[in-house]
Structures are given as structure tokens and as C-alpha cells.
Amino acid sequence: MNKREGILLGAAGLAVAGLVALAMPAVSGLADSLTADSDANVGSTASPSVSPPLDAVAEITTPLDGQGGTAGYQDIDGGVTVRAKGPGDCPTWAMINPYDAWNPAARLGGTMTDLGPTAYASGEVGLNDEGEISTYTVASGDTAWGIGDRLCIDYITVMGYNGKFMPPVEIQPGDILILRP
Numbered sequence: 252m253n254k255r256e257g258i259l260l261g262a263a264g265l266a267v268a269g270l271v272a273l274a275m276p277a278v279s280g281l282a283d284s285l286t287a288d289s290d291a292n293v294g295s296t297a298s299p300s301v302s303p304p305l306d307a308v309a310e311i312t313t314p315l316d317g318q319g320g321t322a323g324y325q326d327i328d329g330g331v332t333v334r335a336k337g338p339g340d341c342p343t344w345a346m347i348n349p350y351d352a353w354n355p356a357a358r359l360g361g362t363m364t365d366l367g368p369t370a371y372a373s374g375e376v377g378l379n380d381e382g383e384i385s386t387y388t389v390a391s392g393d394t395a396w397g398i399g400d401r402l403c404i405d406y407i408t409v410m411g412y413n414g415k416f417m418p419p420v421e422i423q424p425g426d427i428l429i430l431r432p
Contacts, residue, residue, distance in 0.1 A: 269417055272407055273350070340366055341403035347432060350408035357412055357432040364403040371397025377427075385431040391424045398422075404430060 252260070345361030363384045365376050371394045377386035387398055395415070399406025410416040413428045422428070 266417065273411060273416075341400075344403055344405070346405035347408040347412045347430075350411040352412060352414035354412070354432075359431045362403075363430065366401050366403065369397055369401050372401035374398070376402070379431065383431060385429070387428045387430055389422045389424055389426040389428065393422065393424070395422060398428070402430065 342364055343362045345359055345363045347357050348360050349357055351357075365384060368374075371392065372390075374390035374393050375388040376384055377388065379385040384402060387402065389398075395406045395410050399409060407416070409428060409430060410422070412432065413426075414420060415422050415426070415428070
């Protein structure tokens with residue numbers, strides 16, 4: 252394998268890894284939706300009982316929140332469900348869906364919260380006329396993950412929507428990321 256083929260193979264591997272990462276929220280939402288559907292459609296049929304694996308039992312027996320959803324999850328519209336509490340100190344979680352670059356049908360699901368500047372997200376947050384977070388200006392040293400963690404939004408969907416997901420198109424200081432399509 253020559254150097255050119257090695258680089259091409261590496262880039263293809265990164266592209267596949269990126270596509271898998273982009274598909275994870277959709278697959279997770281579909282799995283949650285299927286689990287909720289199967290729980291709702293349980294009837295008195297005389298089929299043999301098969302014991303699911305232990306981790307599946309925890310998923311299937313998750314209590315409902317009394318409003319048709321699964322406790323601990325929030326519906327962010329369009330049939331997409333994400334965990335209600337985001338990572339770290341995030342009280343909620345948000346994402347852009349669909350998140351392909353500049354899609355006019357994209358919308359923000361969930362609620363963003365600015366947890367304040369961090370070592371990896373020290374840029375300026377822009378607000379719209381209603382006082383809601385709408386843009387983020389990238390500062391030196393910022394990372395996509397840091398921005399997502401600071402603003403309680405899925406960084407993959409932000410980078411995908413803004414066309415900054417795959418190298419060589421990465422975030423640079425001064426870039427303005429659209430957070431609320």
C-alpha cells in the first residue's frame with residue numbers, strides 16, 4: 252500500500268466513523284420508539300415467553316412518565332426522543348434535526364442552556380430578539396465537544412448543520428455557528 256492509498260483508507264475510515272456517529276441519535280430514538288410501541292401493544296396472546304437479556308429488561312420495564320413517554324426522556328418533536336437531562340450539569344438537552352448542512356427543514360428540538368465559558372468553549376453566545384441562544388462565535392481553543400457541552404446541545408448535529416463536521420472543514424476562531432435554524 253502506498254502513501255496515497257493509506258491516506259485514502261484513513262479518510263474513508265473517518266468518514267464511516269462520522270456517519271456512524273451521525274446516525275446514533277436517530278437509531279437511539281428509533282430504538283426508544285420501538286420499545287415504547289412494543290410496550291403499548293402488549294396483549295393477551297398465547298405465544299411462548301422468551302426471557303430477554305438483563306439489559307433489555309431494564310429498557311423494557313422503564314416506567315412511563317404518565318404522558319405516554321418514557322420517564323427520564325423528552326420528546327423534541329418529529330418523533331425524536333432524547334434523554335431529558337443532558338450530560339454534566341445540563342438540565343435539558345437539545346439537537347438540530349435533520350442536521351445535514353443548511354437544510355431548510357431543520358429545526359431545534361429541546362432547550363439549550365448556557366453553562367458559561369469553559370476552557371474548550373470560551374466564545375461569545377449570540378441571542379435572538381426573544382433572548383434565546385441562536386449563534387455561537389468560535390474562540391481560539393474551542394472544540395466542537397466543548398461548545399456542545401457548554402450549551403447543552405448535541406455537538407454532532409451543530410457541526411453537521413453548519414457544514415463543519417469533517418476535516419478539512421473544521422471550526423476556526425471567528426466562525427459563527429448557527430444553533431437555532
